[in-house]
Amino acid sequence: MIERTRIADLAARPDGPVSVAGWVETVRDQKKVQFVVLRDESGAAQLVNPATREAEDGDDAAQIALGITNEISGLAHGTFIHVQGTLKQDERVKLGGLEVKVGSLEVVSAAIPETPIADDSSLDKRLDWRFLDLRNRKQNLIFRIQTTLEHAFRTYWVERDYIEIHTPKLMASASESRAELFQLEYFETTAYLAQSPQNFKQMAQPAGFGAVFEIADAFRADPSFTSRHATEFTSVDAEISWVESHEDVMAMHEELLVAGFTAVKEKYGKDIEEVFGFEFVVPTAPFPRVTLAEARKIVADSGYEVVRADGDLDPEGERRVSAWAKETHGSEFVFVTDYDASIRPYYHMRHADDPTLTNSYDLLFNGAEISTGAQREHRVETLTAQAVEKGLDPEELGWYLDFFRYGVPPHGGFGMGLARVLMLALHEPSIREVTYLFRGPTRLTP
Amino acid sequence: MIERTRIADLAARPDGPVSVAGWVETVRDQKKVQFVVLRDESGAAQLVNPATREAEDGDDAAQIALGITNEISGLAHGTFIHVQGTLKQDERVKLGGLEVKVGSLEVVSAAIPETPIADDSSLDKRLDWRFLDLRNRKQNLIFRIQTTLEHAFRTYWVERDYIEIHTPKLMASASESRAELFQLEYFETTAYLAQSPQNFKQMAQPAGFGAVFEIADAFRADPSFTSRHATEFTSVDAEISWVESHEDVMAMHEELLVAGFTAVKEKYGKDIEEVFGFEFVVPTAPFPRVTLAEARKIVADSGYEVVRADGDLDPEGERRVSAWAKETHGSEFVFVTDYDASIRPYYHMRHADDPTLTNSYDLLFNGAEISTGAQREHRVETLTAQAVEKGLDPEELGWYLDFFRYGVPPHGGFGMGLARVLMLALHEPSIREVTYLFRGPTRLTP
Missing domain, CATH: 2.40.50.140 (Nucleic acid-binding proteins)
Structure with missing residues (x-):
């Protein structure tokens, strides 16, 4: 050297x-x-x-x-x-x-003397010249923090004997829904890019892997231009056997985040204070939990009417629930649980005593959703019925439904957007700031 | 729980x-x-x-x-x-x-009583029912070993302050060559799936990241059906600043492998002996090094004539060089260095005193190539000239060549196939055995 x-x-x-x-x-x-x-x-x-x-x-x-x-x-x-x-x-x-x-x-x-970007360049211009933009101490710090955060996540899992998996991103059919799907010519057939590792991380359950994790790419042909959407993103996923409900997934999830944030604080707390100007807070488990029904009430009581008909929260609703958790529990994190079955995918397990509700949650952090988790339906007849109810074709899902026909333990897991966690942890306005190279509907370069 | x-x-x-x-x-x-x-x-x-x-x-x-x-x-x-x-x-x-x-x-x-695979089922049949195949102790152990190996790699890097990057897999142009490229419709344009993170891990160099790593998916529309090719695979990549030659990359590379194999041996040495029936060997650094010219001589002296005209080794040649390293140095690993410029990509740096040779290497392990590394050409005029010489269009490479126009440190790195390492470390006959879900020209399911 x-x-x-x-x-x-x-x-x-x-x-x-x-x-x-x-x-x-x-x-x-x-x-x-x-x-x-x-x-x-x-x-x-x-x-x-x-x-x-x-x-x-x-x-x-x-x-x-x-x-x-x-x-x-x-x-x-x-x-x-x-x-x-x-x-x-x-x-x-x-x-x-x-x-x-x-x-x-x-x-x-030697560098060309004319630098194409300056401190006041637009975000889009900065992304055009991302390799120069990343030279800033702040950008450098963001990716060091990401490194520490991910490594702490993986270390948490590895110390507990989770298996790391690399699920394929090339699939013969959709992993989540037909919408927002990239497709490509694959020799004599058509392949699709995985929107999540959902099917394949669940496959580790009948495979007897017990507990698995993956931090990898996911793809959505999502035409939206918001500050929190991308067509390609890093998804943090885990799936564990022998859960009794989504509560077991949440317990692991919050421990994981505490481990990750603790590592970041220890290594970069001082730098974050200098560069971002705030004190980095390590959360305390357990995080507060509210059901979606309670969350709706919190939002309504705060004087805001959610502008959607399906009972889900909208971004402003998420902000209000988050603000409530901060105010009443001093927590930047809050689990919203028991989502309506109507707004959850077919593979979420439903309440035994009320099939209109699911054993599921979203995790909100500093005002926005960073993750969805659930107990999965592992009884193949129920799973098939729920798929049909959602308008899916069990024939096409046959390979996935097979996973449940030869024995499978009760299980659950979550998927979490790495860039969203970083954005909200560092109070950044957009995931574009915390993504090495952002990909959106009009952004495929550099 | x-x-x-x-x-x-x-x-x-x-x-x-x-x-x-x-x-x-x-x-x-x-x-x-x-x-x-x-x-x-x-x-x-x-x-x-x-x-x-x-x-x-x-x-x-x-x-x-x-x-x-x-x-x-x-x-x-x-x-x-x-x-x-x-x-x-x-x-x-x-x-x-x-x-x-x-x-x-x-x-x-409850499982369906009729199990679709048995111990003597063909590999292809087993892959059809991979979730059942993975229930075997051996398959389970393979992925535990993979987990330990990867985590040891990442820990080696993280302890040395490398930054973990997630490079995009959706690209506006080819990363390596026009051949073996998957393409897809991307909103109003066409995207390609990254064949390697080459361009983007190099981008971290002018970005001032110093040293970076990534373990992620790569894609090749490769129609071959050999035991060591896949259309989607996990690529282990690193790129470091301020190298004097490929020797600096090799020194890191061998240390990394020693760290990884040490961790595997400690955790699973006994299991490997029980399940695979051999003693797992931790290599000793430095690994032996031979130039490609010397390697050709070793192969010729062993009585084999390589069946290619370009001067590269063929699989049998690789086996012979590997056998030689084992015999004369007691090493399962051997670096073959200084490849001819004619068989290396344009971005490999060439010898200052002999432009027909490159500052590059392949790493052979137990008879086969697992990795290619090199010092990169960072002087933009030379890089451009080498691209033109290889028949590439500098216009199309403009965004990549820009990385070198605003200052960049000398750098180098390698890419390594995770499944190949595992296959050869465990003496398995095919990467299909050590890949969670294999993808090949005729294999897109489950």
């Missing part, structure tokens, strides 16, 4: 010789001294160079110094450089309390 | 009352005693029930015992049951040295 100390590691080093490498964030080219803010993947530091503006012929040292000065004067924003220098811890330096005096400097990869 | 002790945890429990749940693997229904082998996600245990073949009217205890006996007699293979009983550690019991005397038994989900 090219020898360098990561900038974040400079603070722990003694004064003296050091190599650093990264890209030029700013150059302050003063008459007597030059300052370069150098950034790498870990942070930013100030380089300092006493300017040499002229040099006599034959004065080799002065010629070299002049060369460095001119090199720095000509540095374009974004240029990647490798610097040998002298580290000095100096608490007067605002940026990190240290600086590196330039000894020698190599331009590794 | 439904109360139960996982079968693997029974050995650590004292004798006495216990609940277990799982599916019926076998029933031995003898006249005086019944044995059921019950399996769950963690293992198998023997249930025992003293048979009660008749009961007098009015003798409630005997009636109940008769009921249980009849229930057991009628248990179909695969039926999921929940049992309350009495645990007895007894080393005379071959299966795990313990048994559970049945107190009460509930059929949770």
Whole structure:
């Protein structure tokens, strides 16, 4: 590897010789001294160079110094450089309390001087140049947080002997509904892109895997342009055996989120405060729970009338229930449970004593839905009847219904949008800000 | 949760009352005693029930015992049951040295008695009924090993501050080549499924992410039916900044594999020995390295003539180089380096002193290629020239070439097929055995 100390590691080093490498964030080219803010993947530091503006012929040292000065004067924003220098811890330096005096400097990869985006560029413009947009400390931090969050999720599961699965995204039929489905020519037939791993993570149940998880792509040919929809997104999924109801799924789900948020807080709490300007809150389990019926009442009591006829919450309704949970329970999370069967898929189990309600939930976080979970119907006759009732063709579902014909334990699980969690955890206005490369109806590049 | 002790945890429990749940693997229904082998996600245990073949009217205890006996007699293979009983550690019991005397038994989900596959079913038939096939201890173990391997990979990276990325699988153009590309209608335009995350993991380099990884789906419309090809597969990818050559990538790559294999050996070494019948070997770094030119000589010296004109190895050639590494270095892994530029993609960096060779490698493991890695060409003029030389249109690649115009560190990385690693680590004959749900030209279900 090219020898360098990561900038974040400079603070722990003694004064003296050091190599650093990264890209030029700013150059302050003063008459007597030059300052370069150098950034790498870990942070930013100030380089300092006493300017040499002229040099006599034959004065080799002065010629070299002049060369460095001119090199720095000509540095374009974004240029990647490798610097040998002298580290000095100096608490007067605002940026990190240290600086590196330039000894020698190599331009590794020069940038075109005209940067196509600026701090005030529109989100769409920034996404056009996402690889430059991501150079910001904030964007970098977002994806470090995502890394920590996911790894904590997986570690939670792995420590409990869950099996990680990779379900196929190419399917012979729809996984959820006929709507919003991408289709493609697949040799002599037609394939569809999975809208969720629903069928296949359930398959792990009759397969005797016990508990499984997957963090992977899902696809929806969804023509909407809201701040929380994408045509391709990262879905966080789990499915567990031997549940008694959706309550068991919720108990795991909230523990998982506490584990994930704890890891983020420990590693990046201070950075989040500096960059996003708020204190990152680790939730406490159990999260408050309200039934959908109660949630409707909370919304109505708050003076808002939900503008949908099907009894589900709309985005404003979700915000009101979330606000209620924050106010009365001090919780950013709230489970809304027992959704009407009419607005849930056929594979959700229904109440034994009231088939109009399901053993299901949505999880709301800071005002919006991030996840849907449920106990699944595992009795094949009931499952088939519910499919027919929803207008589905059991013939076409035959391969899926087979999963339930050779023995299957009671089970349940959830699917959760990773970008939604990040967006709401970091108070960002759109999932586009927290997606590496957003995909929407009019966005297929870069 | 439904109360139960996982079968693997029974050995650590004292004798006495216990609940277990799982599916019926076998029933031995003898006249005086019944044995059921019950399996769950963690293992198998023997249930025992003293048979009660008749009961007098009015003798409630005997009636109940008769009921249980009849229930057991009628248990179909695969039926999921929940049992309350009495645990007895007894080393005379071959299966795990313990048994559970049945107190009460509930059929949770009855299986159709006719199982569609048997131990001697063809692989294709087994894949038709994959959810039943996966119930075998061996298949279960494969996916536990996969889970451990992946988690160890990710932990290796996360501990070194790599960023996990989720690159889009929907692209506006080909990521690797025009061949073997799935395409789909995408609103008003056409999208392609990513053949690899190549372009987008490289994007993380000018984005200043430093080091990134991704374990995700990749798609190839590859019509081949070999034991090591699939149309959809899980690709293990990493890309790191500030490399001096492909050697830096290889050093990380071998460390990663050692970390992964160490974790597998620790957790499942004993199980692998029992189920697969061989001792799982943790490799030692550094792995042997030979140039492709040397590899060709090794193959020729072994008396085999490679049947390709382009200078690359063929499968038999790979086997011979692998055999050589095993023989002369005692290593199951071998890096073949410095591939001819003519058989490498345009984005591989070429030797400074010999542009016919690249800073690249393939990693062979137990006779077959599992990975390709390289230092990337990051100088945009050279990259563009190499693309043109390969017959590509720089116009179409414009968005990718832009990544290199605004500053980019020297970098390199690799892509590795997860299923190939597993197949070769477990001496399995096909990736179909180690893929949760295989996808091939004629296989899109279940």
